[in-house]
Amino acid sequence: MSIKMKFELLPNEIFVECFQYLNAPDIFNSFDRLNYHFHTLIRNSPLHLNFQQFKKSLFNEFCQTILTNPEIKQNIISLQLSNESTCGQIQSFLSLISLNEFIHLRSLSLIDINDENDEQLLSMLSLLSNLDCFSCTCSEYKTLKIISVLTKSKIRMLTVPQFNFNSTSVYKTMSITSLTISNCDLSDLCQLFKYTPMLKYLKCEHFYNSQITDDELNFTNTNIVYLQKLIIDSSSAKFQVLELLLKRISNLKIFSIFAPNVLELIDANRWQHLIESSLPYLHTFNFNFGYYAHHSYNEKLIKFQQFQTDFWHKQHHWYTNYEIEGFTALIYTLPYVWNEYTLTSTMNRYNDSLISYSNEFDNVKNLFLCTKAIKNNSPCFFRNIQSLILIN
Structure with a gap:
């Protein structure tokens, strides 16, 4: 006797869990007309609504679905709107539905906010008392205005282009634990840490070098005790600047940095001294350092081999791994954690002999591949590529 399992007989909890990985319009298109059970279930489940890169016709269609089914509003817990490559999507949405109608909204992302409907948007944001996560891309002036009206919210996770620290009263009332900021330098972070004492996670997309001032030297008297994870997507800062920063984050556990052209960062002994003296809890250190210089081939090898001592390996x-191509050289930790990689035919790669990583490049999503580097016995394997660009 064979037993046939019917899809609709699965527990509701399984469907609700699966819905957390799907966009609300996709859920409604797939389940709304199946039967009454699913018709009711999707109207009583937490929903994530992402309109980024949405066709205008589909956007209009689902907005109409919300208007004709007002109960959907109370189930939307995350919302993403974008003016990028759209005809004023944010303004179109707000003209139909007020943000404060989403009474259980926890996460809000507004991409490429323009100057239209400023007051309307700000008045809506001020009523989102349950908001936990907020992200926006807009001008620095507009960012400050938006954050100032969110001080009554419970925001813990914040993503903004940059801060204007001329108005510090904004930050005294916000207990941010996770922050992503597009552009900053050490001076910005010195101010930031004063008003975000509970910060646990910090990501800087562009960290710039700066002249060290008296305020930054006084920063050495500050301890950022809760920060455990620091990610710097791209850095041009000198070692002394990074040293001043890291010495104040004594409880740091995870540190990732990409610095494509700062020669002095390729100094294993200096990093070892900093880690031993100031970062006792650091267990994950991901780095990708590169430089362009007329050093001899052997000089490059000697600098890189200093990162393969007992301190790095055994402790x-x-x-x-390190790579040398002409005057260009780079060294990176394994596995490779960045999502972009360039593979050329003239590159000399040196793999760490003590370890073999079959998944070395599993994080790479965007590959720039020299056509002459295409061969059957390539030691590099990219299994998760989403974008491939061939170069001569």
Whole structure:
């Protein structure tokens, strides 16, 4: 006797869990007309609504679905709107539905906010008392205005282009634990840490070098005790600047940095001294350092081999590969954690002999591939590529 399992007989909890990985319009298109059970279930489940890169016709269609089914509003817990490559999507949405109608909204992302409907948007944001996560891209002036009206919310996770620290009263009332900021330098962070004492996670997309001032030297008297994870997507800062910063984050556990052209960062002994003296809890150190210089081939090898001593291998289990191509050289930790990689035919790769990573490039999504580097016995394997660009 065979038993046939019917899809609709699965527990509601399984469907609700699956819905957390799907966009609300896709859920309604797939389940709304199946039967009464699913018709009711999707109207009583938490929903994530992402309109980024949405066709205008589909956007209008689902907005109409919300208007004709007002109960949907109370189930939307995250909302993403974008003016990028759209005809004023944010303004179109707000003209139909007020943000404060989403009474259970926890996460809001507004991409490429323009100057239209300023007051309307700000008045709506001020009523989102349950908001936990907020992200926006807009001008610095507009960012400050938006954050100032969110001080009554319970925001813990914040993503903004940059801060204007001329108005510090904004930050005294916000207990941010996770922050992503597009552009900053050490001076910005010195101010930031004063008003975000509970910060646990910080991501800087562009961290710039700066002249060290008296305020930054006084920063050495500050301890950022809760910060445990620091990610710097791109850095041009000198070692002394990073040293001043890291010495104040003594409880740091995870540190990732990409610095494509700062020669002095390729100094294993200096990093070892900093880690041993100031970062006792650091267990994950991901770095990608590169430089362009007329050093001899052997000089480059000597600098890189300093990262393969017992301190790096036995004490911390941090392993590196390095690559040399003409005057360009780079060294990175394993596995490779960045999502972009360039593979050329003239590159000399040196793999750490103590470890073999079959998944070395599993994080790479965007590959720039020299056509002459295409061969059957390539030691590099990219299994998760989403974008491939061939170069000569």
